[in-house]
Amino acid sequence: MNSIEVHNLTVAYQQLPVLWDVDFELPKGQIIGIVGPNGSGKSTLLKAIMELVPLSSGYVKILDKSLDQMRKHVAYVPQRETVDWNFPASVRDVVKMGRYQPGRLFKRLTDLDNQLVDEAIEKVKLTPFANRQIGQLSGGQQQRVFIARALAQGADVYLMDEPFVGVDVATEKAIMDLLQAMRDEGKTIVVVHHDLQAVTANFDYLVLLNTRLIAHGAIGDVLTSENLQATYGGQLNLFAQLQQIIQEKDFPIREKGFEDK
Amino acid sequence: MVGDAISHSVLPGIVIAYLVGSQTQSSLVLIGAAIFGVLTTIIIDFLYRKLKLQEDASIGLTFTWLFAFGVLLISFFAQGNVDLDQECVLFGELGLAFLDKIIIDGRLYGTKSIATLLPAFLLVLMFVVRGFKGFQLNAFQAEFAQTKGIKTGFWHFALMGMVSVVTVLSFESVGAILVVGFLVVPPATAYLLVNDLKRLHIFSLCIATLNILMGYFLALKLNVSISPTIITVSGVVFFLTFVFKTTKFRLFNSPRIPVK
Ligand SMILES: Nc1ncnc2c1ncn2[C@@H]1O[C@H](COP(=O)(O)OP(=O)(O)OP(=O)(O)O)[C@@H](O)[C@H]1O
Numbered sequence: 001m002n003s004i005e006v007h008n009l010t011v012a013y014q015q016l017p018v019l020w021d022v023d024f025e026l027p028k029g030q031i032i033g034i035v036g037p038n039g040s041g042k043s044t045l046l047k048a049i050m051e052l053v054p055l056s057s058g059y060v061k062i063l064d065k066s067l068d069q070m071r072k073h074v075a076y077v078p079q080r081e082t083v084d085w086n087f088p089a090s091v092r093d094v095v096k097m098g099r100y101q102p103g104r105l106f107k108r109l110t111d112l113d114n115q116l117v118d119e120a121i122e123k124v125k126l127t128p129f130a131n132r133q134i135g136q137l138s139g140g141q142q143q144r145v146f147i148a149r150a151l152a153q154g155a156d157v158y159l160m161d162e163p164f165v166g167v168d169v170a171t172e173k174a175i176m177d178l179l180q181a182m183r184d185e186g187k188t189i190v191v192v193h194h195d196l197q198a199v200t201a202n203f204d205y206l207v208l209l210n211t212r213l214i215a216h217g218a219i220g221d222v223l224t225s226e227n228l229q230a231t232y233g234g235q236l237n238l239f240a241q242l243q244q245i246i247q248e249k250d251f252p253i254r255e256k257g258f259e260d261k
Numbered sequence: 262m263v264g265d266a267i268s269h270s271v272l273p274g275i276v277i278a279y280l281v282g283s284q285t286q287s288s289l290v291l292i293g294a295a296i297f298g299v300l301t302t303i304i305i306d307f308l309y310r311k312l313k314l315q316e317d318a319s320i321g322l323t324f325t326w327l328f329a330f331g332v333l334l335i336s337f338f339a340q341g342n343v344d345l346d347q348e349c350v351l352f353g354e355l356g357l358a359f360l361d362k363i364i365i366d367g368r369l370y371g372t373k374s375i376a377t378l379l380p381a382f383l384l385v386l387m388f389v390v391r392g393f394k395g396f397q398l399n400a401f402q403a404e405f406a407q408t409k410g411i412k413t414g415f416w417h418f419a420l421m422g423m424v425s426v427v428t429v430l431s432f433e434s435v436g437a438i439l440v441v442g443f444l445v446v447p448p449a450t451a452y453l454l455v456n457d458l459k460r461l462h463i464f465s466l467c468i469a470t471l472n473i474l475m476g477y478f479l480a481l482k483l484n485v486s487i488s489p490t491i492i493t494v495s496g497v498v499f500f501l502t503f504v505f506k507t508t509k510f511r512l513f514n515s516p517r518i519p520v521k
């Protein structure tokens with residue numbers, strides 16, 4: 001079974017296509033990176049999967065069913081800039097929102113809900129900050145609040161939009177360990193991430209995106225210089241750095257001409 | 262300011278209700294006004310979200326257009342010989358609210374304002390308390406609510422509908438300045454003091470009550486009109502709270518300058 005299937009997906013903002021005929025299937029129980037330059041449609045892809053933007057064509061399936069059937073099984077962590085950090089809410093208030101369900105909004109949260117909330121806060125090590133207003137946290141702590149909310153949802157598939165932005169090395173390591181522990185429990189985690197080095201080191205599967213789908217597959221299969229050039233285009237400087245990374249990491253380079261250089 | 266906008270854009274509703282009901286039946290007028298109040302929020306929302314107009318432009322466009330339409334309706338149908346103007350329907354005066362007494366069998370049962378606003382208050386209070394999670398989530402991150410399959414439209418329009426109805430009802434009883442002022446100033450004051458949504462609500466209510474009491478008695482003492490005094494007091498309270506907060510903030514956070 002696939003965790004997420006996307007078929008013939010096209011999304012346009014004001015007639016301008018941002019995703020063009022994207023089509024892929026993602027495996028279950030892996031950490032999956034979505035990589036592409038700024039404006040390549042990564043956030044839009046996650047939003048399209050969550051039906052937050054209208055699809056011009058195509059459809060999405062989650063665990064072989066429609067999103068409406070599977071909403072309880074998917075958790076979405078938006079990009080950090082989209083959050084109103086001045087909103088009068090504490091860490092615990094935000095994590096609790098992970099337990100809100102349509103049709104249960106007029107009822108109190110149960111003891112089980114509250115227990116799951118506390119556990120989620122504990123897992124991201126924010127317990128000492130549980131009652132603090134979210135604007136009064138560091139960037140890395142803010143990011144973890146939203147990861148905790150996703151954890152509290154108890155989903156099987158997690159979509160995270162740049163959870164590592166503004167996070168220091170120690171916190172990045174802690175989050176990465178958390179994601180790997182989740183994967184080992186069979187969860188699927190889809191992460192938009194800019195740091196190719198971290199992606200190659202820690203992720204299992206990769207989707208390369210630049211409006212069109214460039215490639216998708218296991219990390220070693222996808223990271224070819226051809227694919228990266230197609231993804232990052234003219235950004236040669238960046239491209240050279242990427243080649244460096246590939247060499248350092250000793251990934252099997254599948255493109256022939258590359259070895260000759 | 263949605264409250265300000267609603268206060269003007271309900272005019273066509275009032276005129277239409279007046280034309281349908283043939284006399285200034287206040288219940289019908291209120292229904293007409295409430296319908297147009299909600300309509301206002303729907304149009305503002307449409308302009309802002311779908312047509313991507315700026316929010317203040319959306320509000321300005323909507324209420325001026327509806328207000329102008331209401332004025333046109335008056336001049337077209339009433340032909341100047343009817344005593345219908347927005348002032349008499351909408352702009353109440355707090356000092357006169359007690360005149361509208363409800364007397365049954367020679368006994369005083371309160372005023373019309375109490376009869377309309379108290380039930381409205383209780384209904385809104387109940388809805389906000391019971392539906393707190395919905396309003397909270399929708400105000401904080403409607404997009405996230407949507408991913409959970411929560412009907413964000415319901416919560417948005419429930420809130421806007423309540424704002425419309427309460428605005429219209431209160432305009433009739435206490436007048437323009439008080440309504441628009443109290444939609445904003447007490448919560449803004451409370452926001453300086455607390456950063457918890459529940460406490461924000463409770464503090465807003467307490468601050469509003471205090472402002473009213475202080476303003477009312479000050480107005481009696483100085484023998485000036487009540488509404489402007491209450492708003493002035495509210496503004497002063499806001500300012501003092503702000504000063505209090507920033508100085509306190511400085512007291513606790515000022516970096517220790519090393520003495521050389
Ligand atoms: N609401 C919107 N209205 C119009 N255009 C938009 C909107 N949101 C995004 N776009 C455009 O769509 C394109 C893709 O945006 P998207 O946010 O998906 O990119 P991204 O890959 O997430 O970029 P980044 O790495 O900067 O986060 C960009 O060119 C952007 O300008």
Ligand SMILES: [Mg+2]
Nearest residue numbers: 042043044079
């Ligand atoms: Mg993005």
